[in-house]
Amino acid sequence: MSQTHTESGLGKIPVTSILGVNVSKLNMADTVRALEGAVASGRPHQIITANPIMIMAALDSEDNMRAMREAELIVPDGAGVVWAAEEFGDPVAERVAGFDLLHQLMKRGEELGWSAYLLGAAEEVVQEAADRLQKQYPKVRIAGVRNGYFGESENARIVADIRAAKPDLLFVARDAKTQEPWIAKYKQELGVPVIMGVGGSFDVISGKTKRAPAVMQKMKLEWFYRLAKEPTRLPRMMALPQFMRAVKKAKKA
Template structure:
């Protein structure tokens, strides 16, 4: 399918300083500079898929070459997990700060207030996505909600979903699907979607809708937001077991972490 979207140019990507963590280029920009960079990309209608990555995703990419290759197609990878921030500093290539996807969503919505942007919300169950949309509309009344759709659809419905988003022509598309589906789906269809900014937001809609609470500031400062979420969702414990494995891997392989190598 042809699209009117202009592809990102090499010069655009060169403006973002990065550190390679197991072959994945993480942005070193702080939150303010990230928002400024993305705002320019949105205004220029440049395709920009942002991945808010954490250690679990890095480890998944190490185990799955296809997932690693998919992540590298993103226009920007930001350090969402505290473990990523730690790893970058540990190997002597520090990032400015953690750029949390939840905060980035809200910063871009605030930017959209002054720029007449529109947003499409895709993912989770219908009740949650409707409530999240209503809450965001109340908080950002000048951002137009171009559409909402739950995330319960299979490959046979992809064309229908993509067509609906293209017709809505949002400036921002936030996607919340399963960990194994979210980013691969965006990567597969971003050229057809014709949306200048696309980002997977994981469980952010649950928090926005009031189903879950975000970690208190103290937990965030102590880099224990993952632990607070585990207290709310104990079923996530198996995924969380990857975190100490990541730390040990980085410590053991300190000299190799920043080398460009797809799979260990």
């Protein structure tokens, strides 16, 4: 059943509930427009790019579910999330892939003079991603770059560094278990208007890995392409049939 919630700087966002997670029904253009409002507000907003694996993780982890419930915006990244919304009879406008949203925000940042901070992945990967993004979007100031290999004892210093850099956008690429809970925990301290987990996007931007061809994306087979390229992802992919079964069960209830 469709709901509407209001968040600071975002206005009213139409959402659909998928297994207890409120997912935005906005298309890409309207999502970017809403996030432009978030930047203008100056207040911190957590943006989650949800896929079936993340929703299943939220059902299994209190920290992940809390992050989902406290996030200001959850967009339908995975094709499975789009499918689930259709199954529940309350479809989203379209898939809003996190990788594409990152680029759309950088593109808008070119026009409005925003700054961005990149946090996560290996040192050489995040540095190369920053270099490539700077060349592609020269009018966006790269306010800082930091790899994702740090422990609890370093959190305070990293948060202070990011806060001092005062970026408009913070892209975080950490492992699936800690990415969203970390953002949720430090969101207010970070004070960044748009904080978005981007998973493996830095790997693709840097050239370390390739994104699925457009035809496979259209056929909603991007997950299969990634699995073929990275067979070690198979245990994580087992969440997909579990997600489908959970949706079918919830639909019958």
